[in-house]
Amino acid sequence: MSFCGYFLTALIILEQHFSAAEISVPPAPTLIQTAVIGSSVELICQAPQGYGGVEFKLFKNRSLIQTVHLTEEQRARFMLRGKDTEKENLYCCQYGNSMFSSYVQPELKDYSPPPSPHLMVKPSSGLVAPGETLSFHCQAPPDHEKHPPETFLLLQRAKATPGSMVAPAKLVSQSLEAHFSVKTMGREDSGEYVCLYQLKQVNSTASQPVHINVIELPVPTLSLSRHEGEVLECVGSPVYLNGFFSLFRVGVLSPEATHLASLTQHSARFPVPTHYEHGAQYQCQYSVSLGNFWAYSKMSTPITLPCITGYHTCTQVSTGSTDLALFAGSVSAGVLFIMVVSLLGFAVHRHIKNKSEGRRQREQDKLWQNVHSRDHIVDLTLQRVDIGSEGFGGMLSGRPSDSEAIYDCPMTTFKNPTFY
Structure with a gap:
């Protein structure tokens, strides 16, 4: 590069530097x-009006300790814990490439x-059954000197735990x-519920x-007892x-x-119905009043009543499975009948066709036999007639002479030949 090139490059660099x-x-x-939250201290770095940044930095004695990335906001929060809260420490902050704060x-x-x-x-008693919905109402105390709450939380307390959230904030x-x-x-939803609110993240x-007490009654059992007559006994x-059994x-x-x-x-006992269907199933349930x-309770496991001879009468009824089997049998029989009819029709058609072919063949053979019987060969040998001395006498007499034949080749003709 020439001296002029170096000189121009230096001028450009100096210009950019001073600019x-x-x-x-x-x-x-x-x-x-x-704020001071327990043993923690909250610091806020606030940019001047009209300024903001995407990166806020907190320095401790000129050493960077925390960085917060935001989206063009004017302030950022920093939390100090432990030894960082000691009075001997000095803190300052910066946003982007700004000057340092005091x-x-x-x-x-x-x-x-x-x-x-x-x-x-609600309900105020706190007693509910599984599947029911609880409605909680959390209200903060009025305080005009502070801002209203930002978030409400509902917690369920368990033993030896501060609580766990049971609903979205x-x-x-x-x-x-x-x-x-x-x-x-279910029963796992029973326990103590509390609520709290957050004010400036505090x-x-x-x-x-x-x-809350979720009452889930144990499932009863239903059995057929024959010791004192045939009865159905439901035990809760x-x-x-003192519950109601159904x-x-x-x-x-x-x-x-x-x-x-x-x-x-x-428990409660129910007599077996006098008339019932064979295979009928029964189950029971009980309920109690709690204020x-x-x-x-939930329904008991179903039991099937057998046919009890004597006093009770059970009738046979068609069940869904029987109807299905009957339908399947009917369809199978129908298909088999159609197949038999189709095979029989095919055999009859084949037989009729073969018989018709035989009759047509016999008629055709008979026709050709008749035609061939009418076809014959006639051998006509023309002999030479001598009419010299006798004139026409010999011809008129009708006697042929022993002269040599005029034609030696026979002629073939059909029936009723015509001579000219």
């Missing part, structure tokens, strides 16, 4: 301490979380309450718990006495009979 130096650096942000010392002070909300549930805006709907599945204290749980026929919604057990019993709440 970059003239670019103004963004102003410094503001770093403030907003230093801030963490300050630990007494901290009290937001007050607890109030939790209510409710994000609210300018509201002091939230509603949760929880469908119970959790409030938990509400007073509400107790000994924990629940006998159902499988496939029928309404019970055939309902009995109330005594105050000391947890204003009725709990129902």
Whole structure:
């Protein structure tokens, strides 16, 4: 490269350097301490009005310790824990390539979380059966000095655990309450439920718990007893006495009979129906009253009643399987009948065709036989006639002479030849 080329390159580099130096650096942000959460301190780095960045940095004694990536926002939160909260530490922040903020010392002070909300549930008794839905209402206390809650949480407490979420968090805006709907599945949904809310990412204290009891009655058993006559006995749980027992026929919604057990019993007996169908199945269910709440058990395992000779009469009825077998047999018989008729028709058609072919062949043979019988050969030998001395006498007399034949070749003719 020539000297002029080097000179021009140097000028371009110097120009770019001085142009970059003239670019103004963004102003410094503001770093403030907003809250103390237990043993943690929250710092917020706030960019000036009209400025923002996608990257905020927190420095501890000029050493980078945290970085937050955002989408063109004006502030970022940083949490200090453990030894980072000591007063000897100095912190500053920066957004993008801005100037550094002023230093801030963490300050630990007494901290009290937001007050607890109030939790209510429907039904208010907290007694439900599996499959029913609970409706929770969580309401935060009114506080005009602070912002309204940002999020509500519903937790189910278990032993030795702080609680687990049982429903998605409710994000609210300018509201002091939230509603949760929880469908119970079984006994595992029983227990204590609490709610809380978040204010500036700080959790409030938990509400007073509400107790939920999902009543799932044990499944009863149904058996056929013949000790004191033929009866169906339905036995429930000994924990629940004085319940209503109902006998159902499988496939029928309404019970055939309902009995109330005594105050000391947890079973009921039903007489076997006088007339019933062979193979009929029965099952039972019981229910108990728990204050204003009725709990129902699941259906027992079905039993099939056999034919009981004597007092009871069972009638044979066609079941679905019998009808299916009958239908299949009918179809098979129909198919077999069609096949036999088809084979028989084919055999008859073949026989008639062969017989017709034989008759036609015989008629044809007879026709040709008749034609050949009418066809014959006539041998006409023409002999030479001497009419010299006798003149026409010999011809008139009709006697041929012993002269030499005129033609030696025979002639063939058909029946009734014509001579000229």
